[in-house]
Amino acid sequence: MxxxxxxxxxxxxxxxxxxxxxxxxxxxxxxxxxxxxxxxxLEFRGFQLSTGALHMIPHGRRGPLAEMLAELGAGVEIFRSEPQAVFRIGGRDYGVDEVYSAFSTGEKLRAMKLLAMMKLGRARAGEESYAEWLERHLRSELVMRLADAFTGWCLSLRAHQVPAAEVLAQVENLARLGETGVPDxxxxxxxxxxxxxxxxxxxxxxxxxxxxxxxxxxxxxxxxxxxxxxxxxxxxxxxxxxxxxxxxxxxxxxxxxxxxxxVESVPGVKISVACDEPVLGHSGVVFTPDAERVCGMNEVTNAVPELAPPGKHLLMAHAAPAGGDLRREAEIALRDLHRLIPDFRKRCRVLAVQTYRGEWPVNHAPSxxxxxxxxxxxxxxxxxxxxxxxxxxxxxxxxxxxxxxxxxxxxxxxxxxx
Ligand SMILES: Cc1cc2nc3c(=O)[nH]c(=O)nc-3n(C[C@H](O)[C@H](O)[C@H](O)COP(=O)(O)OP(=O)(O)OC[C@H]3O[C@@H](n4cnc5c(N)ncnc54)[C@H](O)[C@@H]3O)c2cc1C
Known part of the structure; x- marks a missing residue:
């Protein structure tokens, strides 16, 4: 046929x-x-920028893409990100298990219980958004910002724009497959x-x-x-x-x-930055709940150095826009980077600011x-x-x-x- x-x-x-x-x-x-x-x-000044994705595969070597590539005989090595993710809060990076120390005691217990339920697939949601669901269970400003950074990075949407049931199913898969990766x-x-x-x-x-x-x-x-x-x-x-x-x-x-x-496509802004030294120092995601627009950053050259000229690093940041004027959204995201990265001006050089929407979006359908x-x-x-x-x-x-x-x-x- x-x-x-x-x-x-x-x-x-x-x-x-x-x-x-x-x-x-x-x-x-x-x-x-x-x-x-x-x-x-997209090669630019010796850096391997991209037409869209941030050179990352969400479930790394254990996910459906890796499985399908292997079945098809497409030999691509996928390097596991280590750590998978950290959260930059108040200028300090917290590992996934340490992030609770940024909470008050009451919040901590409720947040731990809720996350355990989510990971085990025991949390249930009705028709509400993820933000409404969290508000109902936790009511914590920090949790809401963490949730916004997570959905902003993974889906280019904020927590109030995604159905809770969808995020719960995604978290369950993340917990089960448990890794992120960068393809060679x-x-x-x-x-x-x-x-x-x-x-x-x-x-x-x-x-x-x-x-x-x-x-x-x-x-x-x-x-x-x-x-x-x-x-x-x-x-x-x-x-x-x-x-x-x-x-x-x-x-x-x-x-x-x-x-x-x-069906409305999902917009986004990506900023690619050249660095003379590792600025994040690992190949996992740095979620940025303190920022106005940037939801997270990665530095994939810690896993695949060839994505930058010898000795240099490529840092990428993703922003989920809050409005339709993507030029303005990009300016806010650039301001975020100056706040998120100490000595940004000295250590980093912006290579490209790319905006995504319409027929070249982050996603053709919202999660x-x-x-x-x-x-x-x-x-x-x-x-x-x-x-x-x-x-x-x-x-x-x-x-x-x-x-x-x-x-x-x-x-x-x-x-x-x-
Ligand atoms: C900023 C950003 C960051 C992202 N980060 C990640 C990430 O880190 N990890 C991840 O897994 N995903 C990420 N994504 C998502 C990922 O890049 C996309 O979901 C994926 O690449 C889309 O693949 P697709 O199969 O929908 O095809 P598309 O990439 O949409 O390709 C469709 C192709 O069809 C062609 N085409 C259209 N019309 C015609 C026609 N009439 N005739 C012939 N050809 C046609 C187009 O030219 C295009 O090449 C990101 C996306 C963006 C934009």
Missing amino acids: RAVVVGAGLGGLLAACALAERGFRVRVHESLPYPGGRFTN GGCRGVVDALVEVLESNGGELRVRSRVLGVSGTSWSFRVHTGEGAEEAEVVVCNAGLHRSAELAEGVLPPEYVRMLRG GTHIPPETPAGGLYLVGDGVKPRGWMETDGIAMGVREMLEHLSRALEESSV
């Missing part, structure tokens, strides 16, 4: 490799001159390995090739590009929810197209929005960060979405005579 994948982002490449391995004739169209979408490197070569290390697997299984990647539309009916599609039209039984769209709706408008019911168009990969048109699937199952974040969520898509496709093929 023929499969066409629209977009060579992480979801598109994972799906393409898996389909090629299952014997599909796969062609991937990517409109940009390079594969990887928001998960690849950064984001691009993963993408290069996937392209190699795709091509070694007979799949084809066409860059600078924009898909203009998809027509036809279930299991019998025509994919239109500047080069003409090609036929495929299966089409996998990795182009984001809005663009997928636009491309496949003719083959999808209008109410479904309206639903996809109604807690669950759109299944299958569409009403048989054989037409969605993958990418608009399609993440409950409880899974970032690239590990994308891998879980691709797995769901593959399971659905196998069932559909078994049940039908396609």
Whole structure:
């Protein structure tokens, strides 16, 4: 069977490799001159900046992305971050287990109990947001700031913008899998390995090739590009929810197209900084609950030195915006960095400030929005960060979405005579 994948982002490449391995004739169209979408490197002054991600995989070597890469034979080493995370409060870094010492005695006991319940998957939530849920259980200003930094870093949303049930499911997965990691070569290390697997299984990647539309009916599609039209039984769209709706408008019911168009993407700001010495000193996340916009920082060159010129370090900070003017949000985030890092001016040099929104966002759907990969048109699937199952974040969520898509496709093929 023929499969066409629209977009060579992480979801598109994972799906393409898996389909090629299952014997599909796969062609991937990517409109940009390079594969990887928001998960690849951008070289700048010898530093490996990125098109999106902060060179980190949330569940590291033990998560769904690592598992899928191994299954596909994509040999990428993922280095475990040690420590996984610390919290910078009042200028001091607290380990995950030490953070309780920043609480009052009453807060400490309640916070410890609640976190234990969350990690064991025994905490329950109704329809409320994570902020409302915490307010109901703890009512602590510090806990709220920690929660905002956590969701801001992982999801680019503040605690009041995410359903509590989603965060509880994510914390349970984090507690179970328990690590964060940095891939060798950064984001691009993963993408290069996937392209190699795709091509070694007979799949084809066409860059600078924009898909203009998809027509036809279930299991019998025509994919239109500047080069003409090609036929495929299966089409996998990795182009984001809005663009997928636009491309496949003719083959999808209008109410479904309206639903996809109604999902709002999640904005963010990333600041990449060059340092002459390690400023954080490890490859884990430094959550920053004291800051106005910056939610966390990392320094991945402590795990993969090649991401910076010899002897230098690359520090990245992520900010979840509070308003729509991203230029202003970036200015506030830059002010944060001057406060968070002692002697910032002497030790650091800002390399790039990147803003994300619209069709190039942090996420195509806010966490807690669950759109299944299958569409009403048989054989037409969605993958990418608009399609993440409950409880899974970032690239590990994308891998879980691709797995769901593959399971659905196998069932559909078994049940039908396609
Ligand atoms: C600032 C920031 C920080 C992040 N940090 C992390 C992190 O540390 N860890 C982590 O795991 N995740 C992180 N993420 C999230 C992660 O980068 C994204 O979720 C992931 O890269 C998205 O992959 P995707 O499969 O949705 O594809 P995308 O990256 O959206 O790629 C889709 C591709 O489709 C192409 N395309 C679109 N339309 C067409 C068309 N008509 N024809 C052909 N091609 C088309 C696009 O050019 C693009 O290359 C971060 C994101 C951002 C922005």
